[in-house]
Amino acid sequence: MIFICMIIAALVTTAMAKGARECSLSETTGAQKCYGALAEPLIFHLPSGENTKMMLIKNNKHRILKILNNTVASIDKEYINSAFFSGGIFQIDKATKEDSGDYLLETYAATNGVLLHKIKMHLQVQVPVSTPAVSQMCLSPEQMNISCSSEGDEVEFILTLDSYPLIQTRAHSQSQPNRTAVSQSLTGEAAEEDKSSDSNVNISLYGQLTGNLMCQVRNNVSRDKTVLQLTNCKASVSHFSHVAVAVIASAAILLLLLALLLGVKHLYKKTRSVRVNKDNAEDEVVYSDVRVMKQTRKPRANWHQNAT
Structure with a gap:
């Protein structure tokens, strides 16, 4: 039994060393407020005392833990595999958003059931910030x-x-509107x-x-x-301007070369082929450039007269 307690104490110490968040429910005055980190260990410090009965209740209706004389009498089934109690410390392995809420710890005398005190605490589990x-x-x-x-x-x-x-x-809070x-x-x-x-x-x-x-x-x-x-923005803007001018000049040269290539291709294209399908037969029609020379010499209207 002593060996088991030593193991549990070592686990608690290790969790606290790795940045576990801690909430105290041992104060008897005023309402407490605590913050937990999402997916990180969360530790509740509970008061210890002989001949006492303690109950940890969430949102006034969900009893999480019942402790009798510093020994767990009952624990909610949702916490059986994710939490444990030892030596006045109740630890949740990985906090979730569902763990946020209002907690109430009631302490009673074990002999006659008289209420000794109540401690309230509000817990908020937050997502840690990322590297900016x-x-x-x-x-x-x-x-x-x-x-x-x-x-x-x-x-x-x-x-x-x-x-x-x-x-x-x-x-x-994220629920609040944007601000200027x-x-x-x-x-x-x-x-x-x-x-x-x-x-x-x-x-x-x-x-x-x-x-x-x-x-x-x-x-x-x-x-x-x-x-x-x-x-310095002066140097940065000047460098950007030079780069922009160089890019624009290169683009203009490429457009000019493309226009020249298209012009040369159009100049030397003399013929074009068109295939015509007729009666399931494929004939090739070739179009060529044809020049018609107009006749400039006058016709001889009276050629038969000169012949006689």
Whole structure:
């Protein structure tokens, strides 16, 4: 029995070391709030005590766990293969969106069944943020557009340029409408941010700025960042112009060569063949260029008179 407890304790320690989210139900004052990460371990810390009976109820109707004197008396069938209890710790192996909800822990005296206390907790399971994708687009030598996007629930964005703060958005639910924010550019001019979704933010900056632009994303269960080296838009736009001119010139030369080839082909095409089907027989009719020479000498109307 001691060996089994040691194994369970080791499993719990390993899960916590790998970033398991923890929720406390041991506080006796006020309502608690906790966040879990989707598909990651989730740990509930329960109060321990002898001669007590505890029941963990979800959404006021679904009894998940019943504990009598620190021993599991019953557990819901949905959690038999995905959760376990040991030493005041109730762990779910992989949290799902269905685990979100309102939890209630009721503690009773085991001897007379008197209610000792209730603890409420709201749990929200979120999708962790993904590594942000950052891009730069030069609109002109004087203006560039920066875009940063990330997947996840309630994503918050923080953009900095060489540690200089550019903009920070607030985390908000995906059910809320899009919003428009205003950021302050390094030139002192206000740049209006495009209406963004929960996973995308755009800002306008002076086109000739350079440096390390960092986009940080985070929510209640995760965080990540990406750094982009900004380039001077003046050089970029000039290079683009030269490339565009070269492409246009090459296309014009190709069109001219194609026109010359078509003209030469038409010039030397003298005959064409057409096959005519008649009475199930196939005859070939050949058309040729024919020139008709007009007669210029006058006819001799009185030739018979001269002959006599």
